Each structure stands twice: as structure tokens, then as C-alpha cells.
Amino acid sequence: MAVYLDEIRGYRVADIEASIERAIEALSIDLASVRTALVKPNLVIAALPKTGVVTHPDVVEAIVSVLRKRGCERIVLADGPGVGLDVEEVFRKSGYAALASRLGVELLNFNTAERREREWKYGKLGVPAVLEDADLYVNVPKLKTHGYTTLTLSIKNHKGMLSEEDKKLDHHLGLHEPLVEQAKLRPPDLIVLDGIVGVEKDGPLNGKAKRAGIFAIGTNMLEVDATAARHAGFDPRDIEHLAIAEREGIGTMDPEVLGDAPLVRFMPANEDYGQVMNIYSWRDCTACSMCIDSFSAGVKLAVRDPRYWFTLVPKLVYWGFFGKLHIIQGREAKVPDAEGRVICLGKCTRDLAESEGLIHFPGCPPSARDVAETMRRKL
Numbered sequence: 001m002a003v004y005l006d007e008i009r010g011y012r013v014a015d016i017e018a019s020i021e022r023a024i025e026a027l028s029i030d031l032a033s034v035r036t037a038l039v040k041p042n043l044v045i046a047a048l049p050k051t052g053v054v055t056h057p058d059v060v061e062a063i064v065s066v067l068r069k070r071g072c073e074r075i076v077l078a079d080g081p082g083v084g085l086d087v088e089e090v091f092r093k094s095g096y097a098a099l100a101s102r103l104g105v106e107l108l109n110f111n112t113a114e115r116r117e118r119e120w121k122y123g124k125l126g127v128p129a130v131l132e133d134a135d136l137y138v139n140v141p142k143l144k145t146h147g148y149t150t151l152t153l154s155i156k157n158h159k160g161m162l163s164e165e166d167k168k169l170d171h172h173l174g175l176h177e178p179l180v181e182q183a184k185l186r187p188p189d190l191i192v193l194d195g196i197v198g199v200e201k202d203g204p205l206n207g208k209a210k211r212a213g214i215f216a217i218g219t220n221m222l223e224v225d226a227t228a229a230r231h232a233g234f235d236p237r238d239i240e241h242l243a244i245a246e247r248e249g250i251g252t253m254d255p256e257v258l259g260d261a262p263l264v265r266f267m268p269a270n271e272d273y274g275q276v277m278n279i280y281s282w283r284d285c286t287a288c289s290m291c292i293d294s295f296s297a298g299v300k301l302a303v304r305d306p307r308y309w310f311t312l313v314p315k316l317v318y319w320g321f322f323g324k325l326h327i328i329q330g331r332e333a334k335v336p337d338a339e340g341r342v343i344c345l346g347k348c349t350r351d352l353a354e355s356e357g358l359i360h361f362p363g364c365p366p367s368a369r370d371v372a373e374t375m376r377r378k379l
């Protein structure tokens with residue numbers, strides 16, 4: 001198999017569609033018999049497309065157009081955003097509610113989709129029926145850095161198919177190997193990777209948008225991921241879940257590459273902690289993304305909601321500029337050996353908070369409102 005690479009500078013549906021057509025021809029992909037398609041972008045949180053955090057809707061619009069021209073009758077766009085989020089808000093802010101309505105395609109929340117239980121390495125896992133039944137499964141990931149998995153690409157993008165409970169379980173199992181095992185349950189038939197604008201530094205949720213121009217298309221998830229990783233300045237063999245995928249026989253990390261895309265060096269996420277001013281969020285691979293994001297969601301809420309302007313915002317300014325705040329989350333969270341106040345986020349850290357006498361924020365994951373309220377009362 002081969003991977004097709006292209007350079008695309010900016011989101012224009014016509015340019016993206018032309019690139020997909022070139023890839024289909026170069027890779028000899030036959031879509032003539034496809035009548036039903038499941039298209040899975042990455043819609044992990046409520047974010048605007050320009051942030052690079054979510055797959056740009058123009059990429060998905062181009063895919064829908066390509067499929068319809070070949071006679072595809074039913075197209076479903078689906079993803080399961082992070083645990084505890086308002087999915088309507090995610091679909092609205094990312095532009096997918098408007099896109100689905102304009103194109104007349106279904107938009108499905110995987111978190112609540114009908115599932116079939118399938119055996120996997122760790123027992124049983126619910127796989128969405130609509131994903132299994134589609135003639136064609138198109139995985140449309142973003143190119144983003146990640147504090148635990150170095151990058152999030154097509155193999156990692158499968159995680160959105162899980163139920164909320166299974167998403168939490170995944171972290172407890174260790175993340176790298178489960179990602180590969182999930183991807184094996186229903187491998188994509190086509191991968192269209194959106195690295196036109198990616199995310200670097202503190203990705204995948206709080207990093208910096210990176211205009212990279214990388215657009216990669218293929219039929220093997222490992223081959224697309226390894227190729228995109230190289231073009232973002234990473235050695236794919238240093239990325240643990242990609243190395244496991246190769247050992248498991250999913251594909252090769254050295255496929256034939258057709259076309260070309262720019263080599264752009266993405267700044268990696270810090271594997272120890274993320275930092276905004278004097279506020280540190282410590283990494284623990286057992287922590288769910290939504291727990292990690294909940295502190296910043298609480299801060300954003302405080303900035304937006306006038307009731308916190310004179311109660312909480314001044315405290316945050318103090319801690320951000322003059323104090324030192326350490327946020328920890330996840331089942332294996334540890335108290336950092338550093339000066340400052342420690343906040344334990346989420347149910348997983350309750351015992352640690354109790355035994356060490358630390359501030360605890362309840363929830364699984366804590367909601368933005370709970371975080372803001374707990375900070376207002378306890379900081």
C-alpha cells in the first residue's frame with residue numbers, strides 16, 4: 001500500500017476535493033460500490049475549526065462531495081466527544097451541526113449510539129453498529145501533539161467511537177496498547193488526515209494552532225500516521241502506540257509515499273506537565289482528557305461569567321502571576337516535588353487528597369461549573 005501526500009495552504013472545499021480525487025486515482029481506490037459511508041472526524045471538545053483542535057468541516061464536506069459523486073446514498077458523520085461534555089455544543093461550535101444540516105447528512109453522537117459487544121484483548125467492548133455496518137469507514141483525524149501519545153492521528157482518533165464508560169477504562173489500561181486493540185476492531189477503509197492546520201505544544205486540547213499544509217490520504221492507518229508523523233518532525237518509531245501497531249502487523253512505518261507535503265517541525269507537548277503562567281498541570285497517563293481539560297474549562301467559565309469576576313478571577317490572577325498552583329489528576333497522580341498549592345482533580349484523586357490533606361475537586365470528570373465553584377470556595 002502507499003500513502004498520498006499533498007500540500008494544501010488553507011481550507012477551500014474545491015482544493016481539498018481535488019486533492020482527494022488525485023489521491024483516489026494515484027492509490028487506485030475503488031469507491032464505485034460504496035452505498036453507505038461512516039465519516040468520523042475528530043470532534044473531541046467544543047472548539048472552533050480555526051483552533052486546529054477539531055477536524056475542519058471543509059475537509060468533511062469535500063469527502064461527502066467525493067462520495068456522493070460516486071453514488072453513495074447514506075452518509076453518517078459521527079464522533080463521541082470527551083466525557084461529560086455537552087455534545088450539542090460540540091457539534092454546534094465545531095461547525096458540524098450547520099454542515100450536516102446544509103448537506104442533508106446524518107450527524108450522530110457515538111457516545112449514545114447503538115452498540116454491539118465485541119471481544120477484545122481486555123474483555124468486551126461496545127462497537128457502534130453503524131460503524132460496523134457501513135460499506136466504507138472514513139477516518140478523518142487531525143494532526144495534533146499529545147502529552148501521552150506524542151501525536152494524535154488516525155489510530156488515536158478511533159477512541160471517539162467508545163462509550164463514555166469505555167473511554168475512562170481505556171486510560172486505566174495504559175492507553176498505548178488499548179488504542180491499537182480498538183483500532184483493530186474496525187480498521188478504517190480510508191484515512192484522510194487533516195494537518196492543514198494542526199496543533200503543536202500543549203496539544204491536543206490546549207496547544208497552539210500550527211499552519212502546516214500537510215494533507216495525507218491512504219488506506220492503512222499506521223502508514224498514514226507514520227508518514228504524517230515524519231512530516232511533523234517526529235520519528236514514528238519513538239511513538240509507542242505506532243511501534244505497537246507495527247509489531248501487531250497493522251502495517252509498515254515505511255510505506256511508498258506518492259506526492260509531497262512540507263516538512264514542518266511541530267513543537268512537542270511536554271510529557272511531564274503543561275504550564276500557563278504559574279499554573280502547572282501534571283501529566284499522568286491514566287488521566288482522561290476531560291479531567292485534564294476541566295481546570296481550564298473552569299477558568300474559562302470564570303472569565304465569561306460576571307458572578308466570578310470579583311470572587312474568583314482576582315484569585316486566579318494572584319495564583320497565575322505570584323503564586324504557584326499544581327493541578328494533578330488520574331489514578332496514578334503524584335504530589336509534585338515543587339513549591340506551591342496542589343489541587344487534586346476528579347474522583348481518581350479523592351483518596352490521595354484525603355491522605356495528604358489537599359484541596360479536592362469532585363466529579364468524573366469535574367464539570368467546568370464544579371471547578372469554578374470549588375476554586376471560588378477553596379482557593
Ligand code: SF4
Binds near residue numbers: 286329348366
Ligand atoms: S476522575 Fe477523571 S481521570 Fe479519573 S476516570 Fe474520571 S474523568 Fe477519568
